Amino acid sequence: xxxxxxxxxxxxxxxxxxxxxxxxxxxxxxxxxxxxxxxxxxxxxxxxxxxxxxxxxxxxxxxxxxxxxxxxxxxxxxxxxxxxxxxxxxxxxxxxxxxxxxxxxxxxxxxxxxxxxxxxxxxxxxxxxxxxxxxxxxxxxxxxxxxxxx
Amino acid sequence: xxxxxxxxxxxxxxxxxxxxxxxxxxxxxxxxxxxxxxxxxxxxxxxxxxxxxxxxxxxxxxxxxxxxxxxxxxxxxxxxxxxxxxxxxxxxxxxxxxxxxxxxxxxxxxxxxxxxxxxxxxxxxxxxxxxxxxxxxxxxxxxxxxxxxx
Numbered sequence: 001x002x003x004x005x006x007x008x009x010x011x012x013x014x015x016x017x018x019x020x021x022x023x024x025x026x027x028x029x030x031x032x033x034x035x036x037x038x039x040x041x042x043x044x045x046x047x048x049x050x051x052x053x054x055x056x057x058x059x060x061x062x063x064x065x066x067x068x069x070x071x072x073x074x075x076x077x078x079x080x081x082x083x084x085x086x087x088x089x090x091x092x093x094x095x096x097x098x099x100x101x102x103x104x105x106x107x108x109x110x111x112x113x114x115x116x117x118x119x120x121x122x123x124x125x126x127x128x129x130x131x132x133x134x135x136x137x138x139x140x141x142x143x144x145x146x147x148x149x150x
Numbered sequence: 151x152x153x154x155x156x157x158x159x160x161x162x163x164x165x166x167x168x169x170x171x172x173x174x175x176x177x178x179x180x181x182x183x184x185x186x187x188x189x190x191x192x193x194x195x196x197x198x199x200x201x202x203x204x205x206x207x208x209x210x211x212x213x214x215x216x217x218x219x220x221x222x223x224x225x226x227x228x229x230x231x232x233x234x235x236x237x238x239x240x241x242x243x244x245x246x247x248x249x250x251x252x253x254x255x256x257x258x259x260x261x262x263x264x265x266x267x268x269x270x271x272x273x274x275x276x277x278x279x280x281x282x283x284x285x286x287x288x289x290x291x292x293x294x295x296x297x298x299x300x
Contacts, residue, residue, distance in 0.1 A: 015208065018203045018204060018208035019208045022203075022204035022208040027200065043200045043202075044199045046207055047177060048178040048199070051203075051213050052175045052177075052178050054213045054214075056212070057207055
């Protein structure tokens with residue numbers, strides 16, 4: 001995930017949020033109030049909710065953000081994150097720890113995780129093969145498991 | 151496998167003199183994150199929802215600004231017969247997630263990272279179908295065409 005998350009306050013304007021996105025090279029900012037997550041604004045939100053409606057840079061982010069925010073806990077399983085992406089039309093999940101946002105998990109991050117799992121299946125040396133290690137055979141020669149046809 | 155199997159068509163587009171407000175509305179209606187900017191049928195640029203935010207809103211440009219002032223120029227394009235691998239390479243080398251698809255310079259579609267993700271996932275799905283078919287075979291016996299892969 002991306003950490004720490006980029007945040008703006010409830011009184012921030014669309015232009016301020018846009019500037020943070022440019023400075024920090026991110027696609028979304030979290031809207032917080034005294035450390036508590038109140039909403040999330042993405043670059044697309046600013047495009048379709050502000051620019052498309054000819055709203056100026058002074059438009060408050062509170063009117064552009066999505067709320068309540070769908071989040072995941074820092075100690076939750078990745079399974080929970082996969083489940084939330086499957087269930088909701090979102091691309092990013094703020095991660096909360098003790099109720100405070102500590103990072104953002106994006107679909108891109110889970111894509112890399114899923115790809116790593118595929119790579120794990122492809123590699124000739126699996127972890128189980130390493131754990132079994134080479135077992136000395138009765139003839140004293142060493143046999144490596146997992147050398148079957150693919 | 152060529153781009154024509156993954157791309158979206160017909161694509162939404164805007165003329166260079168369209169305002170950012172019009173472009174944002176077109177993006178919202180078409181559910182597109184990027185629009186080719188087209189003049190006399192030829193693609194002269196690409197405008198993304200992110201451009202509207204970090205190039206325009208962040209700098210206080212009004213929504214009446216013309217698309218041609220904010221778009222990326224000299225866009226890299228692909229054709230319907232471009233192999234998917236070449237499109238992947240192009241997206242990676244110029245760090246974009248959308249490519250206009252042209253035929254003799256004329257716009258015929260757009261292909262996005264999401265389009266390629268969906269397409270490639272469908273290929274993996276087809277591989278999974280083979281696994282399921284083998285498992286469903288009566289008694290799990292090998293098919294007449296030779297040994298089933300393990």
